[in-house]
Amino acid sequence: MIIKRRERPMKIKGYKALLARMPEHHPKREMIQDLLYSANAGIGGEERLDECLEYFDPPYPHLIIQDLSLPEKCQIDTLVITQQAIIILEVKNMSGKLRLQENPSILIQTLPSGQVKSYKSPVVQMETAKIRVEKIVNQYNFALPIKTSLVLAYPSQFIENVPSHVTVWSADEVLYRLYRMNYSNPLITIDEMDRLGKHLLSVSKPHNPFPLIPNLKINPDTINKGMLCPKCHNQKMKRLKRHWHCPYCKLSSYDAHLQALDEWFMLFQPTISTEECMEYLGLQNTLSASRILKKMDLEQSGGKKFRQYHLKENHRFQ
Numbered sequence: 169m170i171i172k173r174r175e176r177p178m179k180i181k182g183y184k185a186l187l188a189r190m191p192e193h194h195p196k197r198e199m200i201q202d203l204l205y206s207a208n209a210g211i212g213g214e215e216r217l218d219e220c221l222e223y224f225d226p227p228y229p230h231l232i233i234q235d236l237s238l239p240e241k242c243q244i245d246t247l248v249i250t251q252q253a254i255i256i257l258e259v260k261n262m263s264g265k266l267r268l269q270e271n272p273s274i275l276i277q278t279l280p281s282g283q284v285k286s287y288k289s290p291v292v293q294m295e296t297a298k299i300r301v302e303k304i305v306n307q308y309n310f311a312l313p314i315k316t317s318l319v320l321a322y323p324s325q326f327i328e329n330v331p332s333h334v335t336v337w338s339a340d341e342v343l344y345r346l347y348r349m350n351y352s353n354p355l356i357t358i359d360e361m362d363r364l365g366k367h368l369l370s371v372s373k374p375h376n377p378f379p380l381i382p383n384l385k386i387n388p389d390t391i392n393k394g395m396l397c398p399k400c401h402n403q404k405m406k407r408l409k410r411h412w413h414c415p416y417c418k419l420s421s422y423d424a425h426l427q428a429l430d431e432w433f434m435l436f437q438p439t440i441s442t443e444e445c446m447e448y449l450g451l452q453n454t455l456s457a458s459r460i461l462k463k464m465d466l467e468q469s470g471g472k473k474f475r476q477y478h479l480k481e482n483h484r485f486q
Protein backbone atom coordinates (compact mmCIF):
# COMPACT_ATOMS: atom_id res chain seq x y z
CA MET A 169 0.00 0.00 0.00
CA ILE A 170 1.31 3.44 -0.92
CA ILE A 171 1.05 5.64 2.19
CA LYS A 172 2.62 8.72 0.59
CA ARG A 173 2.56 9.67 -3.07
CA ARG A 174 5.19 11.70 -4.83
CA GLU A 175 4.56 15.32 -5.77
CA ARG A 176 6.39 17.31 -8.43
CA PRO A 177 9.22 19.17 -6.65
CA MET A 178 8.54 22.88 -6.08
CA LYS A 179 12.09 23.78 -7.10
CA ILE A 180 11.19 23.04 -10.77
CA LYS A 181 8.62 25.86 -10.69
CA GLY A 182 11.20 28.05 -8.96
CA TYR A 183 13.93 27.44 -11.56
CA LYS A 184 11.48 28.17 -14.40
CA ALA A 185 10.36 31.41 -12.73
CA LEU A 186 13.97 32.41 -12.14
CA LEU A 187 14.94 31.78 -15.78
CA ALA A 188 11.95 33.86 -16.95
CA ARG A 189 13.22 36.80 -14.87
CA MET A 190 16.90 36.36 -15.73
CA PRO A 191 18.46 38.47 -18.49
CA GLU A 192 19.59 36.47 -21.55
CA HIS A 193 23.32 36.81 -20.86
CA HIS A 194 23.25 36.43 -17.08
CA PRO A 195 26.43 34.65 -15.87
CA LYS A 196 24.41 32.14 -13.79
CA ARG A 197 21.86 31.31 -16.51
CA GLU A 198 23.59 28.11 -17.58
CA MET A 199 23.86 26.93 -13.98
CA ILE A 200 20.09 27.40 -13.47
CA GLN A 201 19.36 25.62 -16.78
CA ASP A 202 21.51 22.70 -15.57
CA LEU A 203 19.68 22.63 -12.23
CA LEU A 204 16.32 22.64 -14.02
CA TYR A 205 17.47 19.90 -16.37
CA SER A 206 18.65 17.60 -13.56
CA ALA A 207 15.55 18.31 -11.44
CA ASN A 208 13.36 17.32 -14.43
CA ALA A 209 15.48 14.22 -15.12
CA GLY A 210 15.33 13.30 -11.42
CA ILE A 211 11.55 13.48 -11.15
CA GLY A 212 11.27 11.74 -14.55
CA GLY A 213 13.28 8.79 -13.20
CA GLU A 214 11.32 8.65 -9.96
CA GLU A 215 7.98 8.74 -11.81
CA ARG A 216 9.23 5.94 -14.04
CA LEU A 217 9.86 3.80 -10.94
CA ASP A 218 6.40 4.74 -9.61
CA GLU A 219 4.91 3.53 -12.89
CA CYS A 220 6.81 0.24 -12.66
CA LEU A 221 5.50 -0.27 -9.11
CA GLU A 222 1.94 0.79 -9.84
CA TYR A 223 0.66 -2.77 -9.99
CA PHE A 224 2.86 -4.04 -7.16
CA ASP A 225 0.69 -6.53 -5.34
CA PRO A 226 2.97 -8.94 -3.47
CA PRO A 227 1.79 -11.84 -1.29
CA TYR A 228 2.90 -10.01 1.87
CA PRO A 229 1.78 -6.83 3.69
CA HIS A 230 3.91 -3.82 2.86
CA LEU A 231 4.01 -0.02 2.89
CA ILE A 232 5.52 2.26 0.25
CA ILE A 233 6.60 5.84 0.90
CA GLN A 234 7.39 7.83 -2.24
CA ASP A 235 9.83 10.66 -1.56
CA LEU A 236 10.67 10.61 2.13
CA SER A 237 12.50 13.67 3.48
CA LEU A 238 14.13 12.90 6.80
CA PRO A 239 15.79 15.62 8.90
CA GLU A 240 19.31 16.79 8.02
CA LYS A 241 18.56 16.98 4.29
CA CYS A 242 18.24 13.20 3.92
CA GLN A 243 15.98 12.46 0.97
CA ILE A 244 14.92 8.92 0.02
CA ASP A 245 13.34 8.41 -3.43
CA THR A 246 11.26 5.38 -2.44
CA LEU A 247 11.13 3.41 0.80
CA VAL A 248 9.49 -0.01 1.06
CA ILE A 249 8.63 -1.39 4.50
CA THR A 250 7.76 -5.05 4.99
CA GLN A 251 7.58 -7.21 8.12
CA GLN A 252 11.04 -8.53 7.30
CA ALA A 253 13.03 -5.66 5.90
CA ILE A 254 13.17 -2.04 4.85
CA ILE A 255 14.32 -1.34 1.32
CA ILE A 256 15.71 2.05 0.31
CA LEU A 257 15.52 2.70 -3.45
CA GLU A 258 17.63 5.46 -4.96
CA VAL A 259 16.73 6.24 -8.58
CA LYS A 260 19.16 7.59 -11.16
CA ASN A 261 18.06 8.89 -14.53
CA MET A 262 21.20 10.09 -16.27
CA SER A 263 22.36 9.88 -19.86
CA GLY A 264 25.83 8.93 -21.11
CA LYS A 265 28.29 6.53 -19.52
CA LEU A 266 28.11 6.26 -15.74
CA ARG A 267 30.93 4.99 -13.57
CA LEU A 268 31.19 4.63 -9.81
CA GLN A 269 34.58 5.50 -8.42
CA GLU A 270 35.84 4.74 -4.91
CA ASN A 271 38.48 6.50 -2.75
CA PRO A 272 36.90 8.99 -2.80
CA SER A 273 33.42 7.80 -3.76
CA ILE A 274 31.98 9.78 -6.66
CA LEU A 275 29.79 9.15 -9.68
CA ILE A 276 31.37 10.06 -13.00
CA GLN A 277 29.23 10.79 -16.04
CA THR A 278 30.72 10.91 -19.53
CA LEU A 279 28.30 12.58 -21.93
CA PRO A 280 28.07 11.63 -25.63
CA SER A 281 29.86 14.95 -26.36
CA GLY A 282 32.86 13.69 -24.35
CA GLN A 283 32.22 16.13 -21.49
CA VAL A 284 32.95 14.56 -18.08
CA LYS A 285 30.97 15.54 -14.99
CA SER A 286 31.25 14.26 -11.42
CA TYR A 287 28.52 13.99 -8.81
CA LYS A 288 28.01 12.87 -5.23
CA SER A 289 28.04 9.09 -5.11
CA PRO A 290 24.54 7.59 -4.91
CA VAL A 291 26.11 4.78 -2.84
CA VAL A 292 27.20 7.27 -0.17
CA GLN A 293 23.73 8.83 -0.34
CA MET A 294 22.04 5.44 0.19
CA GLU A 295 24.38 4.41 3.01
CA THR A 296 23.82 7.75 4.78
CA ALA A 297 20.05 7.33 4.38
CA LYS A 298 20.40 3.81 5.79
CA ILE A 299 22.06 5.17 8.98
CA ARG A 300 19.23 7.70 9.42
CA VAL A 301 16.51 5.06 8.97
CA GLU A 302 18.43 2.66 11.25
CA LYS A 303 18.36 5.27 14.05
CA ILE A 304 14.57 5.52 13.77
CA VAL A 305 14.09 1.74 13.62
CA ASN A 306 16.37 1.31 16.67
CA GLN A 307 14.10 3.59 18.71
CA TYR A 308 11.49 0.85 18.40
CA ASN A 309 13.94 -2.00 19.09
CA PHE A 310 12.91 -3.68 15.85
CA ALA A 311 15.53 -6.08 14.46
CA LEU A 312 14.64 -5.12 10.92
CA PRO A 313 17.44 -5.28 8.33
CA ILE A 314 17.73 -2.28 6.01
CA LYS A 315 18.67 -2.93 2.41
CA THR A 316 19.56 -0.46 -0.32
CA SER A 317 19.34 -0.64 -4.07
CA LEU A 318 20.34 1.77 -6.78
CA VAL A 319 17.70 1.86 -9.52
CA LEU A 320 18.42 2.89 -13.10
CA ALA A 321 15.30 4.44 -14.60
CA TYR A 322 15.61 3.18 -18.19
CA PRO A 323 17.00 -0.03 -19.73
CA SER A 324 19.33 2.02 -21.95
CA GLN A 325 21.19 3.23 -18.88
CA PHE A 326 24.01 1.29 -17.25
CA ILE A 327 26.67 1.89 -14.69
CA GLU A 328 30.25 0.60 -14.61
CA ASN A 329 32.58 -0.36 -11.79
CA VAL A 330 29.82 -1.20 -9.30
CA PRO A 331 31.38 -2.36 -5.97
CA SER A 332 30.38 -5.95 -5.08
CA HIS A 333 28.41 -4.87 -1.98
CA VAL A 334 26.17 -2.53 -4.02
CA THR A 335 22.93 -3.73 -5.62
CA VAL A 336 21.84 -2.12 -8.89
CA TRP A 337 18.44 -2.87 -10.45
CA SER A 338 16.75 -1.53 -13.53
CA ALA A 339 13.37 0.08 -12.79
CA ASP A 340 11.68 -2.72 -14.76
CA GLU A 341 13.02 -5.46 -12.49
CA VAL A 342 12.22 -3.75 -9.15
CA LEU A 343 8.69 -5.17 -9.09
CA TYR A 344 9.71 -8.80 -9.43
CA ARG A 345 12.82 -8.41 -7.19
CA LEU A 346 10.58 -7.13 -4.39
CA TYR A 347 7.84 -9.61 -5.21
CA ARG A 348 10.21 -12.57 -4.85
CA MET A 349 11.55 -11.47 -1.47
CA ASN A 350 11.30 -13.98 1.33
CA TYR A 351 8.36 -13.22 3.64
CA SER A 352 8.02 -16.43 5.63
CA ASN A 353 9.60 -15.17 8.89
CA PRO A 354 8.08 -11.81 9.88
CA LEU A 355 10.24 -9.90 12.37
CA ILE A 356 7.57 -7.37 13.31
CA THR A 357 3.77 -7.47 13.41
CA ILE A 358 1.54 -5.65 10.91
CA ASP A 359 0.65 -3.15 13.67
CA GLU A 360 4.33 -2.48 14.31
CA MET A 361 4.92 -2.04 10.60
CA ASP A 362 2.07 0.50 10.42
CA ARG A 363 3.42 2.33 13.45
CA LEU A 364 6.85 2.58 11.85
CA GLY A 365 5.33 3.87 8.59
CA LYS A 366 3.33 6.53 10.44
CA HIS A 367 6.37 7.56 12.45
CA LEU A 368 8.50 7.98 9.30
CA LEU A 369 5.78 10.12 7.73
CA SER A 370 5.47 12.23 10.88
CA VAL A 371 9.18 13.13 10.84
CA SER A 372 9.20 13.71 7.08
CA LYS A 373 9.65 17.38 6.28
CA PRO A 374 10.26 18.41 2.68
CA HIS A 375 13.34 20.51 2.16
CA ASN A 376 12.40 24.11 1.34
CA PRO A 377 14.62 25.28 -1.54
CA PHE A 378 13.27 28.86 -1.41
CA PRO A 379 14.13 31.69 -1.73
CA LEU A 380 16.37 30.66 -4.63
CA ILE A 381 18.20 33.95 -5.30
CA PRO A 382 19.99 34.25 -1.92
CA ASN A 383 20.34 30.46 -1.66
CA LEU A 384 22.09 30.30 -5.03
CA LYS A 385 24.15 33.41 -4.24
CA ILE A 386 22.71 35.47 -7.10
CA ASN A 387 22.71 39.25 -6.91
CA PRO A 388 18.98 40.19 -6.63
CA ASP A 389 19.61 43.45 -8.54
CA THR A 390 20.48 41.41 -11.65
CA ILE A 391 17.02 39.76 -11.75
CA ASN A 392 14.01 41.43 -13.43
CA LYS A 393 11.24 42.47 -11.10
CA GLY A 394 7.77 43.65 -12.08
CA MET A 395 4.66 41.99 -13.39
CA LEU A 396 5.64 39.58 -16.13
CA CYS A 397 2.76 38.80 -18.45
CA PRO A 398 1.70 35.15 -17.96
CA LYS A 399 0.94 34.91 -21.70
CA CYS A 400 3.83 36.61 -23.53
CA HIS A 401 6.26 36.50 -20.56
CA ASN A 402 8.68 39.28 -21.38
CA GLN A 403 6.61 42.43 -21.09
CA LYS A 404 5.81 44.30 -17.94
CA MET A 405 2.10 44.54 -17.26
CA LYS A 406 0.50 47.78 -16.17
CA ARG A 407 -1.97 48.25 -13.33
CA LEU A 408 -5.16 49.85 -14.65
CA LYS A 409 -8.33 50.22 -12.64
CA ARG A 410 -8.49 46.97 -10.63
CA HIS A 411 -6.89 44.87 -13.35
CA TRP A 412 -3.59 44.24 -15.08
CA HIS A 413 -3.07 44.97 -18.76
CA CYS A 414 -0.28 43.76 -21.04
CA PRO A 415 0.55 46.49 -23.57
CA TYR A 416 2.18 43.90 -25.83
CA CYS A 417 -0.30 41.00 -26.15
CA LYS A 418 -3.28 42.94 -24.72
CA LEU A 419 -3.96 40.29 -22.07
CA SER A 420 -6.05 41.60 -19.25
CA SER A 421 -6.07 39.85 -15.87
CA TYR A 422 -7.51 40.46 -12.42
CA ASP A 423 -5.19 38.16 -10.54
CA ALA A 424 -1.87 38.02 -12.41
CA HIS A 425 -0.23 39.48 -9.28
CA LEU A 426 -0.86 36.21 -7.42
CA GLN A 427 1.72 34.43 -9.54
CA ALA A 428 4.13 37.38 -9.42
CA LEU A 429 3.95 37.43 -5.62
CA ASP A 430 4.44 33.65 -5.46
CA GLU A 431 7.56 34.27 -7.51
CA TRP A 432 8.71 36.88 -5.00
CA PHE A 433 8.56 34.29 -2.21
CA MET A 434 10.13 31.56 -4.37
CA LEU A 435 12.94 33.78 -5.60
CA PHE A 436 13.66 36.89 -3.52
CA GLN A 437 12.84 36.59 0.16
CA PRO A 438 10.43 34.90 2.58
CA THR A 439 8.79 38.21 3.60
CA ILE A 440 7.44 41.27 1.80
CA SER A 441 6.51 44.74 3.03
CA THR A 442 4.03 47.09 1.32
CA GLU A 443 6.95 49.22 0.05
CA GLU A 444 8.68 46.18 -1.41
CA CYS A 445 5.41 45.04 -2.98
CA MET A 446 4.81 48.49 -4.51
CA GLU A 447 8.29 48.58 -6.00
CA TYR A 448 8.23 44.93 -7.15
CA LEU A 449 4.85 45.11 -8.92
CA GLY A 450 5.43 48.65 -10.22
CA LEU A 451 2.41 50.09 -8.37
CA GLN A 452 1.76 53.82 -7.96
CA ASN A 453 1.41 53.85 -4.18
CA THR A 454 1.61 51.75 -1.01
CA LEU A 455 -2.18 51.82 -0.63
CA SER A 456 -2.75 49.61 -3.67
CA ALA A 457 0.13 47.38 -2.52
CA SER A 458 -1.43 47.08 0.91
CA ARG A 459 -4.84 46.26 -0.64
CA ILE A 460 -3.33 43.50 -2.77
CA LEU A 461 -1.36 41.99 0.14
CA LYS A 462 -4.32 42.10 2.54
CA LYS A 463 -6.52 40.23 0.05
CA MET A 464 -4.01 37.41 -0.17
CA ASP A 465 -4.02 34.61 2.36
CA LEU A 466 -0.77 35.64 4.06
CA GLU A 467 0.49 35.72 7.64
CA GLN A 468 1.30 39.16 9.05
CA SER A 469 3.88 40.19 11.60
CA GLY A 470 5.23 43.47 12.99
CA GLY A 471 3.33 46.66 13.81
CA LYS A 472 1.55 48.94 11.38
CA LYS A 473 4.73 50.73 10.32
CA PHE A 474 6.97 47.69 9.93
CA ARG A 475 4.39 45.14 8.85
CA GLN A 476 5.77 42.14 7.00
CA TYR A 477 3.72 39.59 5.10
CA HIS A 478 4.80 36.00 4.76
CA LEU A 479 3.45 32.73 3.42
CA LYS A 480 1.47 30.31 5.51
CA GLU A 481 3.15 26.96 6.02
CA ASN A 482 0.62 25.07 3.87
CA HIS A 483 0.80 27.57 0.97
CA ARG A 484 0.30 26.04 -2.50
CA PHE A 485 2.27 27.89 -5.15
CA GLN A 486 0.39 28.92 -8.34
Ligand SMILES: [Zn+2]
Nearest residue numbers: 397400414417
Ligand atom coordinates in the same frame (compact mmCIF):
# COMPACT_ATOMS: atom_id res chain seq x y z
ZN1 LIG B 1 1.42 39.80 -22.68
